[in-house]
Amino acid sequence: MGFLRFHVLFLLVFFESFLPLFSSSSLLSFGFYSDTCPAAETMVKETVRSAAALDPTVPGKLLRLLFHDCFVEGCDASILLQGNGTERGDPANKSLGGFSVIDSAKRLLEIFCPRTVSCADILALAARDAVEFSGGPNVQIPTGRRDGNISLAANVRPNIVDTSFTLEEMVKIFSSKGLSMEDLVTLSGAHTIGTAHCSAFDARFKVDSNGSLMFIDSSLDRQYAAYLTKMCPPSAAIGDSMTVSNDPATPFLFDNQYYKALLDHKGLFQSDSALLNDARMKNRVLEFAGNPDRFFESWAVSFTRLTSIGVKTDNHGEIRQFCTTTND
Template sequence: MESKISIFLPTSNLCNLLVLVFFCFAACPSLGRLSFNFYATSCPAAELMVSNTVRAASSNDPTISGKLLRLLFHDCFVEGCDASVLLQGNGTERSDPANTSLGGFSVIDSAKRVLEIFCPGTVSCADIIALAARDAVAIAGGPAFQIPTGRKDGRISNSANVRPNIVDTSFTMDEMIKLFNSKGLSLDDLVTLSGAHTIGLAHCSAFSDRFQQDSKGKLRLVDTSLDITYAKELIRKCPAGGSSTSNTVSNDPETSFAFDNQYYGNLLAHKGLFQSDSILLEDGRTRKQVEEFANNEERFFRSWGESFLKLTTIEVKTDNEGEIRRSCSFTN
């Protein structure tokens, strides 16, 4: 297996590179089942085709990066990184109400169509999702790095598996830790991967539990951990009686479409959109890491590369455990 990896390392040297590769193999048991440059012979331009597709889509719609990143999370946390979230049909993951607000499907489908023309039956939809999310981060200004490929597409997609395996925005810290640990992710990974909220949009219903409607029909803040000025802005954008399912706000009110460390600065300013964001500052187990990332973007980017690698290797399927779908929406 090739172990060559090029990851964002602003102060990198050979020693740092070897340490990171060792970390990847030690922390990601599934990594040994994948390989870097997996398509070097079978489809040399595969990653370039995915990257170009994501870049073209992002230039037309700046929200695409956040959608692709969220799509990856919802795929990998349920049945592992196997593109099961893409399958259409009654009772599939995609049909569950928790996934109806997902986006980015058209970008994955576009990349798949191109790949099927030049390399038919070669590149899995699972790899396309992982590569597209990786590229989406880089295109939005985040770190660029290499990830292993060779995932196969799963054949099982069950809506009943969705709710028990994704983070609810009202989760307590212990609930989040338990779920992340079940996926092989640590407390550090939890704080790091929460940084995905530096881009993307959220529906008003996702944080409505932080407000309450008074006797006059107006919303009032009940979560005192939220900055009052920010809370008033959220109420303005998500008024009582408005459509909480269609109205959206940016996860990051400061640099909405830039993948940076502003998310952690927002947490320090008590401007975390979700309760599951704010709790990272309130809990003594995670506050220090929030402060470190807020003050050092390079530190966040380095940690992101490590945690993202672990995320994209959760319960991967290889060899005969899966297939290479001809269409990402349906099994063969």
């Protein structure tokens, strides 16, 4: 009886974990292109593999690109559209990268499977593969997304998380996307790879006219802050040309080091440190810091939810021929 009760409970928890996915994206499916373009996922994977081999910063860029796409208009590749007033032109998105990788995969797919694979699916798959190539888990995600036609810069700021956000502000944004506090802690682990411009965190401290370090955010480790001031002198911060690895210990490895750094008060962003301000979230940080397998398990669930935000399927949206422009 105990064995049966355990499995019933497991199934209920599993179902509840994916309930938002089923309700918001029921038309997505695994192996969506198995008949129309069987090698689609392989072609995306090999494109990402080649790009990452040449530039180790590519995985972090692709993962960040997905976040900025899905949080605005849903996961519909609206971030890829070019033109005046599009999401891509908003100042918050000026530092995004990885566009050329998506374009390369699209060109390849258009040769073998014209007008078949959406840019939205390519982006989701590329970010998934980027995590795997960085040492993270191999997550199977459903496909069948279609590309959106709306991309407005005005929609960016109200929908994305800023690095200076408080915990309450982050929870509000995540909740509006159907994501839980558990998802917030887990998906923040994306900061285990990637880089950031100095302007994303230099408000946490400053150097006075005598060269002395002055703390604005006392939650930041003093030695880490001193290191950051060397990496981002005032001249560099003004020009915003310098970048710093989100995770100074293992910058190109998708692991649980991000959570260990948080506990040492070495989270790069104010929004990172804010995770420790809630007991439930701090307990999850402690768990992930001590158990990388648990982090990977949670990542698989939360990443699938992320890639299912506001997806367009069936007769909604289109399959773009070029990711930078609509078919009209």
